[in-house]
Amino acid sequence: MIENRAEPVRLDSGFWGATAVLTLLAVASIVFWYVFPIDRYLPEAIVTARQVDTLFRFMAATGSALYIFVAGYLVFFSIAYRAKASDPPGAVGVQIHDNRKLEFWWTLIPSLFVVLLSIVSVRIWYEIMLEPENGLVVEAIGHQFDFTFRYPQINGEVTDEMHLPLGVPVTLNLTSAEVIHGFWVPAMRLKNDTVPGLVTSIRFTPRLVGRYPIICTQFCGVLHSQMDKQVLVIENKSSFDRWFKGWQQKNAHASNALPAAGGGAISLQGGDVASGKQLFSQKCTACHKLAPFDQKLVGPGLLGVLHDPSHPNLVNGQAATPPDVATILQNGYTGSMGAMPNASANGLSAKDIADLVAFLNTLK
Amino acid sequence: MAVAAIPAGGIAGHIHPEPQGFVRRYVFSLDHKIIGIQYIITAFVFMVLAGLLAEVIRTQLLNANGGFVAPDTYNEVYSVHGSAMVWLVIIPLLTGGFGNLVFPLQIGARDVAFPWLNMLSFWIFPVAGLMLFSSFLMGAPTAGWMEYPPVSLQGAAGTSMWAAAIFLVGVSSTMTGINFVVTILKMRAPGMTFTRMPLFVWGQFATAPLLMIATTALAAALAALFIERQFGVPFFDPTKGGSPVMWQHMFWFYSHPAVYIMILPAFGIISEVLPTFSRKPIFGYKLIAFSSMAIALAGFMVWAHHMFTSGLAPFLQVPFMIITFVIGVPTGIKIFSWTATLWRGKIHYTTAMLFAIGFVGLFTLGGITGIFLAAIPFDLHVHGTYFIVGHIHYVLVGGSLMGVFAGMYYWFPKMSGRLLNETLGKLHFWLFFIGFNGTFIPMHWLGMLGMPREVATYDPQFTFWNRFESFSSYLMTFAILIFFVNVLWSIRNGKRSGPNPWGARTLEWQIPSPPNYYNFKHIPTIYGLPYDFSQPLPYKGLEDELTDSPPPAAAGAH
Numbered sequence A: 001m002i003e004n005r006a007e008p009v010r011l012d013s014g015f016w017g018a019t020a021v022l023t024l025l026a027v028a029s030i031v032f033w034y035v036f037p038i039d040r041y042l043p044e045a046i047v048t049a050r051q052v053d054t055l056f057r058f059m060a061a062t063g064s065a066l067y068i069f070v071a072g073y074l075v076f077f078s079i080a081y082r083a084k085a086s087d088p089p090g091a092v093g094v095q096i097h098d099n100r101k102l103e104f105w106w107t108l109i110p111s112l113f114v115v116l117l118s119i120v121s122v123r124i125w126y127e128i129m130l131e132p133e134n135g136l137v138v139e140a141i142g143h144q145f146d147f148t149f150r151y152p153q154i155n156g157e158v159t160d161e162m163h164l165p166l167g168v169p170v171t172l173n174l175t176s177a178e179v180i181h182g183f184w185v186p187a188m189r190l191k192n193d194t195v196p197g198l199v200t201s202i203r204f205t206p207r208l209v210g211r212y213p214i215i216c217t218q219f220c221g222v223l224h225s226q227m228d229k230q231v232l233v234i235e236n237k238s239s240f241d242r243w244f245k246g247w248q249q250k251n252a253h254a255s256n257a258l259p260a261a262g263g264g265a266i267s268l269q270g271g272d273v274a275s276g277k278q279l280f281s282q283k284c285t286a287c288h289k290l291a292p293f294d295q296k297l298v299g300p301g302l303l304g305v306l307h308d309p310s311h312p313n314l315v316n317g318q319a320a321t322p323p324d325v326a327t328i329l330q331n332g333y334t335g336s337m338g339a340m341p342n343a344s345a346n347g348l349s350a351k352d353i354a355d356l357v358a359f360l361n362t363l364k
Numbered sequence B: 001m002a003v004a005a006i007p008a009g010g011i012a013g014h015i016h017p018e019p020q021g022f023v024r025r026y027v028f029s030l031d032h033k034i035i036g037i038q039y040i041i042t043a044f045v046f047m048v049l050a051g052l053l054a055e056v057i058r059t060q061l062l063n064a065n066g067g068f069v070a071p072d073t074y075n076e077v078y079s080v081h082g083s084a085m086v087w088l089v090i091i092p093l094l095t096g097g098f099g100n101l102v103f104p105l106q107i108g109a110r111d112v113a114f115p116w117l118n119m120l121s122f123w124i125f126p127v128a129g130l131m132l133f134s135s136f137l138m139g140a141p142t143a144g145w146m147e148y149p150p151v152s153l154q155g156a157a158g159t160s161m162w163a164a165a166i167f168l169v170g171v172s173s174t175m176t177g178i179n180f181v182v183t184i185l186k187m188r189a190p191g192m193t194f195t196r197m198p199l200f201v202w203g204q205f206a207t208a209p210l211l212m213i214a215t216t217a218l219a220a221a222l223a224a225l226f227i228e229r230q231f232g233v234p235f236f237d238p239t240k241g242g243s244p245v246m247w248q249h250m251f252w253f254y255s256h257p258a259v260y261i262m263i264l265p266a267f268g269i270i271s272e273v274l275p276t277f278s279r280k281p282i283f284g285y286k287l288i289a290f291s292s293m294a295i296a297l298a299g300f301m302v303w304a305h306h307m308f309t310s311g312l313a314p315f316l317q318v319p320f321m322i323i324t325f326v327i328g329v330p331t332g333i334k335i336f337s338w339t340a341t342l343w344r345g346k347i348h349y350t351t352a353m354l355f356a357i358g359f360v361g362l363f364t365l366g367g368i369t370g371i372f373l374a375a376i377p378f379d380l381h382v383h384g385t386y387f388i389v390g391h392i393h394y395v396l397v398g399g400s401l402m403g404v405f406a407g408m409y410y411w412f413p414k415m416s417g418r419l420l421n422e423t424l425g426k427l428h429f430w431l432f433f434i435g436f437n438g439t440f441i442p443m444h445w446l447g448m449l450g451m452p453r454e455v456a457t458y459d460p461q462f463t464f465w466n467r468f469e470s471f472s473s474y475l476m477t478f479a480i481l482i483f484f485v486n487v488l489w490s491i492r493n494g495k496r497s498g499p500n501p502w503g504a505r506t507l508e509w510q511i512p513s514p515p516n517y518y519n520f521k522h523i524p525t526i527y528g529l530p531y532d533f534s535q536p537l538p539y540k541g542l543e544d545e546l547t548d549s550p551p552p553a554a555a556g557a558h
Helices: A013-035 A047-080 A100-129 A237-250 A273-284 A322-331 A350-362 B022-027 B032-060 B071-106 B115-138 B158-186 B199-231 B244-261 B264-278 B285-301 B314-342 B351-374 B376-382 B386-416 B422-449 B460-493
Strands: A136-143 A146-150 A161-165 A170-176 A181-185 A190-194 A200-204 A210-214 A230-235 A333-335 A338-340
Touching (some): A136 A190, A161 A237, A170 A181, A190 A200, B032 B386, B032 B460, B071 B115, B071 B199, B071 B386, B158 B199, B199 B285, B244 B264, B264 B285, B351 B376, B376 B422, B386 B460
Parallel strands (some): A161 A230
Antiparallel strands (some): A210 A230, A333 A338
16 A cells, blocks of 8 residues: 655645635625525515524525535545546555544534524524514414314304404414314414414514415325415405404304314203212312412313303303303313313213203302 | 353354255344345335335326325325335335444454344334335325324324334334444454444444334334224323324434434445545544434434424423534534545545435535524424425435445445446436436425425426426436346346455455355454555454455354
8 A cells, every 4th residue: 555644734726726616606605595585486474574584594595605615625526536547556545534623613613603593593583482462362273174263353263264454463373173283374484283282372463465375284184285275364454354344244143152072062951050069079170170260270260150250251252151161061172271171081971061061150 | 060161252253153044044044144135125125115105296296286196095105105215214224234234244243242133123124014015905094104193093094004013113123223232332353442443333333222212212102103093092182181292292202313313324334435435534533423422312302393383382492493403513523524534535436435425415405404494483484394305305315315325336245246337326326316406406495485295286386396306206216226227237247346346444345245154254353443544454363364264163052
């Protein structure tokens, strides 16, 4: 073998020439990502969409600059240091094992970059999280295979389109009737899963009038790919109000109760308060206290659930009625207060439910 | 009772007689080399099946409204494609396959620590694979390779078969992991200290604990899913008190480390091929070795970055994001070190080298988009879209599978004694490289613009790029066809390689190709790193290996 342990390793003019070319390319790619009009291809429909695009520009610019150097040196070294026919047999490369200084720098610089990227990401993440909480509350419920929407002051459920007024902060609560869906509006650069048994929420402020597709991003069954037909409409306050009034009238007589699982209304006739009280102590006290609403164990306190006006309303803004409570006992509950198993999981018969409702109705 | 004398050279010094008869030699073999080849052949058979499923996917997506297969069939096809490629192709090829075949030779051992366990590990694998594909007969799973409940609870009967099959593959993986850890810890030849181990061995040493530890979490999740589906015990159904998010935690507690199971051994392959064909020591040996261990350890602490949209508490998500960024540092160190290895080398353009250089180029792109995805705000946009599909294929095809091909062209002579045809090999590389990029690059912008994953139909505005991807994928499939033709032709007609066709310096190249049953006539002693191309080989005791002298007499039967 030929000894080729070169004296002090020197970087030749070829290396510096290649480095100059790659630096130019890297700068060009950074400029490209900062001038590229992303919103021409995908509108920025909410305030924080622009922040997400800013983060993307930052990562795409630094990422492609890094990539240009790695790939560029790979290609340059591969060409410049290829073995040639004129090499003596058994020729070897320069026998360098490592270089502490170089390794120190290429560990330190990416580490500093990680710190920088963490700061940038957390800041934008906080801007998304710190959108106002006291805005319009809308609920989206995932079904196989569409979403329905609930608004305060509209009875029942709104189908087809979700309308939001321009510039008004929105809290969107998400849950699902059966399986997990993903609620994604690409123009919002925002999504969250709708998980049965959980309520998740996202907050945002619409900033651009338009019609934006709502797309499901978690596989949810055979027609998952068809679950991209609904639209989020962001519009001026006046057209939003017209749309809102229309649904108020259309749904004036719609029931706010969730449909009972397995169909059929639950009969509340003949509920027995005494056996309801006994059932309550057996089945309910693990999670609920007989105390005001805010004294929470797992679920809220149930004193006055059917009579106390300070007891929070259902999500549609209505006070709870005995059929509502019966429906929750039957179907379980999934909402902003947590999740409650349904009747079969709790071992409740229809008679048990009637008894429990009768008992709860006595709590004032 | 007399204590049996321990033969010279310790336990490893004794040689069992080679079994006679086809079944004991090639079917129920205890020889790590044969088992490795069995793994490789079986995994490539499954790769053909899963690859055909991939072409069904791409053919369906030629048109926005699908139409090639029914939506339900399509959902089955991509679910089995993903499951099979992960569990029946990439993991077995890189651990059971190349791991078994190569690393015992590289540490100077005569076999793995537990040959019977090794045989059992292998034989579970084809059984599990057949079970997975047989799920098509009873309605295959449709909820992707992740099978999130509750929708997987609604899936056809084959979903339970899927869970059982993946559980079995997991058992096989766990046993392989135990075997490899013990072998590397206890069976290195004298002088083979940790800082002299070839980097492929380091890759396996970092991977094996992941196989051992992470796979158990997956096994628990799969058992729970199977029990819930078959017996109605509610682990995941929220209407009965279960938690669907618990599945996601358990699944990703395995499946994130599994990403490293699928890439660390490929890192090892690249770290062997690059120095050999650059005629240069690998740059920064210690940092490459330690960064593998760092990646393996940190790999356990990032699983929730797959769940940023699942409704976790916001403050819990931030550490998962930052630790994921941190993994970029050791990964970057490797990429820089591989690039620096080429600097002022004497580069020989073999097909293995082309695949290794291609690996660095493509894997780096997948790594960079991985950092994008770890940033929560951006992930909230692209999670569950084709951006993810593009990213994972850059890592698993541009990374792991390119590594497998590099390994095949590099070690095929050690398996068969013959070289793969280099002309076909280069054609394979270039067609694959072009087809691969054409298939997966457009997915990134399709995902960002609004195309969700796992869809049988899509918005017609994406038709052009989907067709572009499909035609590119046909090119990729054609390239892989060339590879199989090459293997089948070369196994009989390839040029004879001799023991060391590449001028490589690790131990496996200092013995005949294919090696004798007992690997080494005498266990060698190791004096240094294998990557000093200007120095004499750092091994003693190999003088007889390439001569006709018989091995020392087999130790007494026992």
